[in-house]
Amino acid sequence: MGTDVEPSDEGGVITAHHYKPTEIHQAAAAARKQKKRRYGIAARLLFLTLDLIYGNKSTLEKFRILEVVARVPYQAWEQVAFVAVTHTHEDPSFARRVHDRALLARTQQDNELFHLLIVEELLDSRTFNRSAIRGRFLPQLLAFAYYHLSWILYVARPQLSFGLNADFEDHAMHTYLAYVDDHPDLAEQTWVSQFKAEYGDYRTVADVLTSMALDEQHHRDESVALIEAARFGQ
Template sequence: MERLTPEQLKREQAATLASPRMRYGLLARMLFLTADLFYGRRKSLSKFKVLEIIARMPYQAWENVAYIAMTHTHGEPGFARRIFQRVQESRIQQDNEQWHLLILEELKNNRGIRENFFQHWLIPQAIAFFYYHISWLLYVIRPRWSYLLNAHFEDHAEHEYMEFVAENPALEQEAFESLFRDDYGHFSSLADMFRQIGYDEKAHKLESLARLQAARFQ
């Protein structure tokens, strides 16, 4: 994923804050309502961590479908290669979401935030299980539906992160120190790190939107 300069990150944040959210579909609204029900409407590290657990699911589902497709199309090398390119794209996106999750977990631990098993492990796993299978089923039936659901989810995440930075100006003064700096990126502050995550979510959204009109593995 592209790493932006501090100036670019601030411009991206301003652009997101100035843009309206997408009109979310029923499934996306159900996901966001469920998250608000269990974790409140206030933005927090624990809630962001739950979102990142869920965010990886579509990419895992698409990768699974792609491997099944390659099993049936290996006799057509050109087509199989296009499928594998989709697998590679999904892995990059999935790995990016994984770095988000690991960084948030580390930050939560460093701040001494305690979480209970039921609310912060069991429920997120259940939501992720549901989201994975919905994403998988929609992708099999009609890929456009799965891509659009993911675009809605990523648009929500993009705005949540950028708004979180705007609502917490003290983040500008906090240094970003992490075991994962060499993997994810070096940033001058936690504010810029969160802006980068927000920008990543925007990039994922745009990638899904770009796929809406394309046939599966085209």
Template sequence: MSVPTLPDATRHATDATTDRMPTVEFLPEFPSPRHVARPVPAPVGASVPVSRAGAGPGRTTAARTPRLGRRALRREQDATLLAPRRRYSLVARMLFATMDLLYGRRRTMEKFQVLEIVARIPYQIWENAAYRALTRRHRDIGVANRIRERIEENREQQDNEQWHLLITAELVAQSGRKLGGFRYRFLPWLMAVGYYHTSWLLFVLAPRWSYRLNADFEDHAEHEYAQFVAENPGFEHRAHGSVVAAQYGALDSLADLLRQIGHDERMHKQESERYLREDTLG
């Protein structure tokens, strides 16, 4: 049985239409950071807006903080080194002094790993408090929506600090240095417990006190990462070799990876400073 064919005129029209159809190149359903356009660098020292609902139009890390190019990262590091530190509160100064006493004043990757263990704790406290506030204020749509946005921010801040912890832990493991269980397991756990209760108490007494402590903490971390890179020029030509950092979306050199983490800390500092200016939720 023969297959019917189209009339000549119809077939020619179809062929012509097919020839004019453009070739469509499909991207993966879930694009990697390489498929996202680079953002235009913001002015030096300024915060970069991030879409809290998704990756946004700019290129971001896996934790949804702006991923900067190499030149922008160097500019932001220079801006951090030139900027004065915040006037730290007494509690913040005591925390930093404890870190120096236990792990030395010299900046090391092991010390940054300990720093990142406690870094996400305030965001956990704020998220839990926001959920309780949402239970009380869910009928007030305006306030409830602001609380929802704050919950999303705090969750993303926790995730970002978690990436930092995993990256620093992998870098320490790559070094082959063996860490003592008491100094690098028990003491960090003890510090985390103490920092949790301190942040919680400050938040209960006055949320602004907790926001200020975290702004001090993130400002300290931002400057420490910037100075660590400045003290180690060899990091510029050393590949980090971190699987976690590649998933996070960092550039290849160890210097740029640490600069990116330092810039993340600045973002967190500025968010805490914004909380200080806003009305208390709930």
């Protein structure tokens, strides 16, 4: 089914999970059995806003918006971490932990960026027309608001920002998997992409969307683990 996909630190491939193409369906079957998180108020408001603007039905257009928004918490965390290094460099051990957190956030954003590029490419193959309001202005507005909410929560109490992101990523995982289940024809569509070298040599559109769902699961689990950790390891 193509070449093995290794984590980015081992093979240079921008996937967050550690599954090979031959393993993703087994991993996805286990993910489908997981219950959804009990989403907080902020996450529910975000999902409601997306539904009101783009409809309740999952579509590639809606995934595009999700991926535009998905990157911004990691950008906010990275920004705070780099500022923190400026104020903590006199304690090298502590500054190193802060820097490691920034590197993790950068890796997470890069993964989400490739999700966005892949979805954009899929939309292009379907001759999707991006409108000025729904396709450009509103996604940027949502991302702007979500960035500042994530930043404020992270500065005030990091666990709240991690929890919001865990809700978002959990929702994304379940949404991607449900979309693949509802569109069995995707398993017959060959995935043709300029991003295979960076993201992974998946065979079908269903495979790559399943891989993206598992990435979201990995991001969710990272955020859940960070909820219990003190800010920058303290």
